[in-house]
Structures are given as C-alpha cells and as structure tokens.
Amino acid sequence: MISPNDWKQQALxxxxxxxxxLHNAASQSAFAAAELPTRKTERWKYSPITALLQQxxxxxxxxxxxxxxxxxxxxADLSNASRIVxxxxxxxxxxxxFSDLENQGVITLFSMSNPEQRELVNQHxxxxxxxxxxxxxxxxxxxxxxxxxxxxxxxxxxxxxxYLVYLGAPQAEPALAQSRVxxxxxxxxxxxLVEHFDSCGSQANLFHNHVTExxxxxxxxxxxxxxxVEDEALVHINGLHIQQARDTHYEQxxxxxxSQLKRNDVNVTFTGENAHCEINGVFLSKHRQHIDNHLNxxxxxxxxxxxxxxxxxxxxESRAVFNGRIHxxxxxxxxxxxxxxxxxxxxxxxxxxxxxxxxxxxxxxxCSHGASIGQLxxxxxxxxxxxxxxxxxxxxxxxxGFVNEKVEQIPSPAIQQLVADRLAAFFNDVDKLKSLxxx
Amino acid sequence: xxxxxxxxxxxxxxxxxxxxxxVESDTLPPGLNxxxxxxxxxxxxxxxxxxxxxxxxxxxxxxxxxPQWAHMKHPEVDFNxxxxxxxxKKNGPKSLDEVDPEIxxxxxxxxxxxxxxxxxxxxxxxxxxxxxxxxxxxxxxxAKAGVIFCPISEAIQNHPELIQKYLGSVVPQKDNFxxxxxxxVFSDGSFVYIPKNTRCPMELSTYFRINELNTGQFERTLxxxxxxxxxxxxxxxxxxxxxxxxxxxxxVELVALGDAQIKYSTVQNWYPGxxxxxxxxxxxxxxxxxxxxxxxxxxxxxxxxxxxITWKYPSVVLRGDNSxxxxxxxxxxxxxxxxxxxxxxxxxxxxxxxTIVSKGISAGRSENVYRGLVRISPRADGAxxxxxxDSLLIGDKCGAHTFPYIENRNSDSILEHEATTxxxxxxxLFLCRQRGIDEEKAVSMIVNGFCKEVFKELPMEFAVEAGKxxxxxxxxxxG
Numbered sequence: 001m002i003s004p005n006d007w008k009q010q011a012l013x014x015x016x017x018x019x020x021x022l023h024n025a026a027s028q029s030a031f032a033a034a035e036l037p038t039r040k041t042e043r044w045k046y047s048p049i050t051a052l053l054q055q056x057x058x059x060x061x062x063x064x065x066x067x068x069x070x071x072x073x074x075x076a077d078l079s080n081a082s083r084i085v086x087x088x089x090x091x092x093x094x095x096x097x098f099s100d101l102e103n104q105g106v107i108t109l110f111s112m113s114n115p116e117q118r119e120l121v122n123q124h125x126x127x128x129x130x131x132x133x134x135x136x137x138x139x140x141x142x143x144x145x146x147x148x149x150x151x152x153x154x155x156x157x158x159x160x161x162x163y164l165v166y167l168g169a170p171q172a173e174p175a176l177a178q179s180r181v182x183x184x185x186x187x188x189x190x191x192x193l194v195e196h197f198d199s200c201g202s203q204a205n206l207f208h209n210h211v212t213e214x215x216x217x218x219x220x221x222x223x224x225x226x227x228x229v230e231d232e233a234l235v236h237i238n239g240l241h242i243q244q245a246r247d248t249h250y251e252q253x254x255x256x257x258x259s260q261l262k263r264n265d266v267n268v269t270f271t272g273e274n275a276h277c278e279i280n281g282v283f284l285s286k287h288r289q290h291i292d293n294h295l296n297x298x299x300x301x302x303x304x305x306x307x308x309x310x311x312x313x314x315x316x317e318s319r320a321v322f323n324g325r326i327h328x329x330x331x332x333x334x335x336x337x338x339x340x341x342x343x344x345x346x347x348x349x350x351x352x353x354x355x356x357x358x359x360x361x362x363x364x365x366x367c368s369h370g371a372s373i374g375q376l377x378x379x380x381x382x383x384x385x386x387x388x389x390x391x392x393x394x395x396x397x398x399x400x401g402f403v404n405e406k407v408e409q410i411p412s413p414a415i416q417q418l419v420a421d422r423l424a425a426f427f428n429d430v431d432k433l434k435s436l437x438x439x
Numbered sequence: 440x441x442x443x444x445x446x447x448x449x450x451x452x453x454x455x456x457x458x459x460x461x462v463e464s465d466t467l468p469p470g471l472n473x474x475x476x477x478x479x480x481x482x483x484x485x486x487x488x489x490x491x492x493x494x495x496x497x498x499x500x501x502x503x504x505x506p507q508w509a510h511m512k513h514p515e516v517d518f519n520x521x522x523x524x525x526x527x528k529k530n531g532p533k534s535l536d537e538v539d540p541e542i543x544x545x546x547x548x549x550x551x552x553x554x555x556x557x558x559x560x561x562x563x564x565x566x567x568x569x570x571x572x573x574x575x576x577x578x579x580x581x582a583k584a585g586v587i588f589c590p591i592s593e594a595i596q597n598h599p600e601l602i603q604k605y606l607g608s609v610v611p612q613k614d615n616f617x618x619x620x621x622x623x624v625f626s627d628g629s630f631v632y633i634p635k636n637t638r639c640p641m642e643l644s645t646y647f648r649i650n651e652l653n654t655g656q657f658e659r660t661l662x663x664x665x666x667x668x669x670x671x672x673x674x675x676x677x678x679x680x681x682x683x684x685x686x687x688x689x690x691v692e693l694v695a696l697g698d699a700q701i702k703y704s705t706v707q708n709w710y711p712g713x714x715x716x717x718x719x720x721x722x723x724x725x726x727x728x729x730x731x732x733x734x735x736x737x738x739x740x741x742x743x744x745x746x747x748i749t750w751k752y753p754s755v756v757l758r759g760d761n762s763x764x765x766x767x768x769x770x771x772x773x774x775x776x777x778x779x780x781x782x783x784x785x786x787x788x789x790x791x792x793x794t795i796v797s798k799g800i801s802a803g804r805s806e807n808v809y810r811g812l813v814r815i816s817p818r819a820d821g822a823x824x825x826x827x828x829d830s831l832l833i834g835d836k837c838g839a840h841t842f843p844y845i846e847n848r849n850s851d852s853i854l855e856h857e858a859t860t861x862x863x864x865x866x867x868l869f870l871c872r873q874r875g876i877d878e879e880k881a882v883s884m885i886v887n888g889f890c891k892e893v894f895k896e897l898p899m900e901f902a903v904e905a906g907k908x909x910x911x912x913x914x915x916x917x918g
Contacts, residue, residue, distance in 0.1 A: 042508075330835075330836075331835070333835070345847055345849075345850045345852075346850055347850050348817065348849070348850050348851075349817075350848075350850060351846075351847065351848045352845075352846075352847045352848075353844070353845065353846045353847070354845045354847075354856075355842070355843060355844050355845060356841075356843065356856065356858070357840070357841060357842050357843075358830075358839070358840060358841040358858060358860055359838070359840045359841075360830070360832070360838060360839045360840060360860050361837075361838045362832075362835055363832035363833065363834055363835045363837065363862045364835070364862055365832075365860065365861070365862075366860075366861050367859065367860040367861070368857070368858060368859040368860070369841070369856075369857075369858050370855075370856060370857045370858070371843070371845055371854075371855075371856040372853075372854060372855045372856065373845065373847045373852070373853070373854040374853045374854070375850060375851065375853070
C-alpha cells in the first residue's frame, strides 16, 4: 500500500517528461495543489481509490507490445473506418490503418505535429477540461509526452468514422498507461468518433489514465460511440470533456463494464446558444467490480437542450455509482434538460448509489431528473413462464432486454455486433443468466 | 401591472408577526462556558444526571467543527455573542391568571389564545416564549387519558425515568454540531408521552416565540408514542423583525414503538429578514424520528416560509419491520432567504416503506434546496421508496436545486425518484385568464395546486393557515 502523499510525490517527479513545446502548464500547479480524494471528498464519496494505491503503478510506464493475433481478434469490423490502435497508450502502426487521414493532417500524433498543429494544440488543450477540478486529468496533463490530435476541417463531413482502439496488454509488473486525445471540430465540421477500450489478457498490473477533450466549434456535429469492455482487473480512470459552441450537436452512445476500479467522468459545457447534447449509456458490473459514472452538464448559455439517459445493471458483489448533475447557470433561459437513470439491482450483496442533481439559477427552464432502482418485473416473469419458458431463461431474457434497449441505439451495426459478443461473455458467468449463454 | 412591478410587490410583502413585546426579562449575559450550562441547569432545578448529560454534550461540542458543506454562505455565527437563556421576569406562573398579560396578549395577537374561553377548540397548546414554556392548555383533559404533555423541564422533574430512557436515543448528543450545542444548552420545549393503546384525544401543539434581542432559542422536543398509540402534533413559530440574525437550533426526537403512529406538522414562519436580506432567523434544526417497533409510522409535514436560513432534514429511521415513514414539505423562499431542507429515510427493517413529496418555490433572490437521502440497508428486504421533488421558480434571480442521495444495498427493494423544475407556465396562465381569472389569482391558484399534495396532509387548522401564508407571500407574483 502506497500512501497518498508518496503517490503524489512520485507523480510530481515525472512532470519533467511533459512535451517542451506545450504551453499552458497550469495542470502542473493544479495537480501539485490538489489532494488525492478520500471518502470525505464529495465527488469520490462512494469510490475509494485504495485499488490505485495498492500497487506501485507509477514505478514504470507500461510496455507497448501486444500479441497481434489477440489484438486483431478484439477489433470491430469497421471496414471503412480510419483505425488508430494504441497499445497501453502507445501507437501501434502495424495494427493501425489511418494513413489517409494522417496525410490530410486530420489525425496527428503530438510528437509528429507541425508548427501549425502545435499551435492548435496549445490553443485548445485544457480548455474543455478544468484541471483544477479534475485531479487525474491534471495528472495526465502534467506529464503529457504524447497525444493524439484529431482536427476536423471546417465545413467538411468526414465520410469514414475515426476508430480509436485503446488496447491493454498484460504487464509483468505494475505499470502506468496514459493516453490523451484532443478533438477539435472546426465550424460546420461533421464526424463520427468511436472509442473502444479493450484488453488482451489480464490487466492486473495496469493503471490506465485517459482523457479525451472535445472542442466543437459553431455548427459542428459529432457522433460519439464509447465502448469500455476491458478486463476486470484493470484500474481505469477516464475523463471525457466536451465543449459545445453555438448550434453544435453532440450525440453519445456508450457501454461500460466494471473493473477493479473504473471511474468515468463526462463533463459537457455549453459555451454558445442553441446547442444540443444527447448522452445514452449503460453500465454493467458483476463479481467484485466497481464502476463510478460522474456526469456533469454545465448549461452556461440560453436555448440549449440536453437529454441524458443511463441504465445500470448491477449484480454479484459489485458496486456501482451514478452521479448526474445538471447545472443551469444564471441567464441560461429557455434551457431544456432532462436526465434519467434506471437500474437493475440483482444481488443481495451488490450496492448501488445514485444521485441525480439539479442546480438551477434561471427561471424559464424545463428540467427534470429521475432515478429508479428495482428488480426484474414479477409480472413479466410470470408472462414468460405462462408461455412455457423456464424461469432462468426468462430472467436472462429480461436482463438482456433491459441492457439491449441502449445497445440497439448504437448507430453502427459493427459495434452493435462487437457489444453483443462481449455482453454474451459478460453474462456467461453471471449465475442467473448462465442458462441462456452457457451453451 | 407589469411583470417587474408584480415581482417587486411580492418581494415587499410584510411580515405580520414582526412586533416586539415589552416585558422585563431575566437574560443571561452573552457567552458560553460550563458555568453558563450550570446556571441554566440550576435555574431549572435539574437533577445531577441531567447536568452531567449537558456537560458531556458541551465537551463534545467543543471538539466539533462548524459544518461547511451546505449549499449556502452566511456570516459565521459568533457563539459567544449569543445569550443562552432568557425568560420573562415573572417566571413560574402556577396558572394562566399569573402569566404576564403582555405575553398573553402577544400570543393572542399571533392567533394563539391561551385563555380558557378563547382556547383553540380541540388543540392543546404549549406556548414557549424565548427560553421558557409559558402555559400549557387542556392539561386536565389530557391527564384523564393518561397523556403527558408538559414542558420538558417539568418532565425532567416529574418523569425522570422516561427522559433518561429516551432523551438522546434518536439524536445523540454528538450527532452534529448544532445538536450538540442544543444538548448542552437547551432550555425548554415540549415533552409528550402517549400511553399504550391510546389515541390522543386532541391535537397537541407547541408555539415558539423568540422575543428577546441577541438570544438564541434552543428548544428540545421529545415525543414518545407507546405501543398502539396515536398522536398528532403541531408546531408553529414566529419572531420579531430585527436587523441582527438570531440563532434557533432545536432538536426534535420522535419515538414510535410497535403499531404506534406519530404525525408531526410544522408551519415555520420565523422572521425571514428584510428585502435587503438583513436580519432574520438562522434555523438550524435537527429533527429525527425512530420507528422502533413493527408496524409503526412517523409522518412529517412541514410548511417552511420563514427564516433567513433554514437548514433541516426531518428524518425517519425505519427500524421496525413494516414501518412507514413519510415526508411532505412545502418550502417557500423569497428575497435573500435560503432554505436547505429535505429528509433522510433510513430503511433498516423488512418491508419498510417511505414516501417523500417535496415542493419548493423560490422567488426574489432566494435559494431553495432539496437535499435528501434514501438508504436501504442489506437486511431491509421488500423496502419501498417513492420520492418526488418539484420546484417552481418565480423570477430569474432565484435558484432551485435538488440533491438526492440514493444508496441501495438490497436487491429486494424498489426505489423511485423524480424531480422537475419549471416556472409557472404561460399556457396555464393563459388558460386561466381565458376563463376570466385575473393573473394574480391565477398564479395563486397554480401555486396552491402545486402544493396541494402536501397541504392535504396538514391538520385542518394548519392547512388553512398555510394556504393563507402562501397567498400573502405570492400576492402579485407573476412568473
């Protein structure tokens, strides 16, 4: 067990690795000033970071070699997409295929960027993400030595989706993998981004700290799919920070499995009027997994709308957290914001903490939130059984139906297929659901 | 009338209970130390164990820090500038005839006549003036039914066994900063005991009045409903208009044994401060009920219209199997008022049920917060919770917030939470006006409709008062 102070000192010692041409180093001071969260830190109330301190993850960077056959088997069949595969945070060219967009200057590694691109990075990095509020994002930024810039040019619709794969490979000793993405969509740009977090083999020795920043300039549109189906031994902290200018449109579909410690922060800030944000997600946890979803919507401008819907599936001895906050600033009139979180809690020893929050400082708004926690509906089970389907299968089908409502909304058949396969594997060792998948 | 004017009208509404009563009083000098506690205890002629209990609380309080987590900022309370005991000089009246006529007139003016002929029909009242209980009506009738209803200081003398058993059993001395302070210095309050299988023959009520300058009011209420009994209890409060903030830190403990029911209703109308946010009461209250036995029920209903800052969470610990907890609340804030209120429902027993209905209305520059916790423990099989929090905003300078914590550790339970925030809709107003109802009346109707679910839980006398309070508050308010 490493003490929080030692952990922080270790992290501070690595700040010199930050790319020298990166300007804004506010993250370094923000990180230096921050304290590691404890149970008394409101934002981490239900998620102790003990797992993070149990091993000396900061001792070394994770090696970037992965078994190629295994890695290829993980990839979704997105034939027309530009594929970028990062193994433990490091680009793997053999597995990737994005030369088109690389040549066009749409996708660039920070380390290979030209002066114009560097200026773009310096202009936007850390603007969507408030480092003083997000300790692990500040940590990520404070020692940033590589990143990925996605620069969608103005008034263009990118025909092929950008498919980012973050692959974890097994490590002999505890190690740290960091990754960072900055997406800047210029005015009127339109694209689709798929983020796929996966692993080859056990991740018992890995701590993955990831940040994606998205800057949508006026009229830009982004469709974002996030699939987090890594090995359950992983410690993963993920920050997604989105800034939406006027008339932008952001749509997200996500699925996340639990792991030893998984934390997902999603932060949306409206900086212009008439922007719309739609977030759909489902999280699942089993065994002794832990998953924490923190969502924050900053309605800072009038006439914006947001719609957030999350489902949770929690079983065995796992613990899940959902915290969804809608913050309507003063003068953000005519805002319409809705958020809901529906959960299935299936086991006696599982735990679920949900907290939908509304913080409203403008009067001409329509806001609502809802949360529910329940079990499988007795009447539906009876309906199945009365038609000759045994109870176990009925339960399994109802669970799958519950989760599938969100999966079916994913706007990509290839990803839907990938998720369906992973769900089958996930459900296969949940006692109640074996009958359907344990074939 | 233009919108702006109407909102101004609302903001400039008068506080009707803001007068000061001129009575000579016996007030301790400001400041707090162990000697002050000994003096308070001495004045009440308390037994040694009670003094010890207070001192223990005081020592714990000294170790504690002022809570900072609330969604509000206010000037720090200087605990050494407050006087912890104040009573009218002519203390200890044996009967109503001996009570200072000035004080009787005060309560009369507040609509709480204590005289035999003017008594509220069917409601027994305990009137508390600053730190002491002035009079309790209908004592004889209640005694006939075996019901004990008296100032808590009297109960400490006459029923020490009950006090020792139940005082602090629901809200321990060190529960929180203000509860610890209250445990150390509480001066009076009401004590109620309903014997087994008894239905209290009338509504019980306590009326609190802060009068003296620079005092804090620290009352303590303890209600014990023995097996199979029923009681309905009402609480009301007012204070004079002053520029200084005054502290009110009460503790209310309810204990419902098997099959017992307690219904606790509050209409809180402490002085809210003036239009500039100057003055007003800091209302930092700990209220908690324990459903100790099976099939017991505790129901809180509150209408919060007063106080500069309200900070209270009437809670229910559902320990008995099949026990029921309810919380119905209307909180109205105006000007610079801040209300942070809600409830905690702690489900421990099997098949426990709780219902939460909270309605917040914010106007002016006020802040209105619902903060609640629903916790289902691992052995609370079959637990059920339903929560609904709605907020109504009037004017664009106020805030309405909802912070519900839902913690579930049992897979045999169902929880639902819903919340909405909106303003009085133009469509609703249009519909009313189309039918010949003027705007002012329409808003009042809409707000009353908005609160109806809660008002219907109030006892008759209070429902009328609460309706009137809201109507006055919203005169001329058109969102």
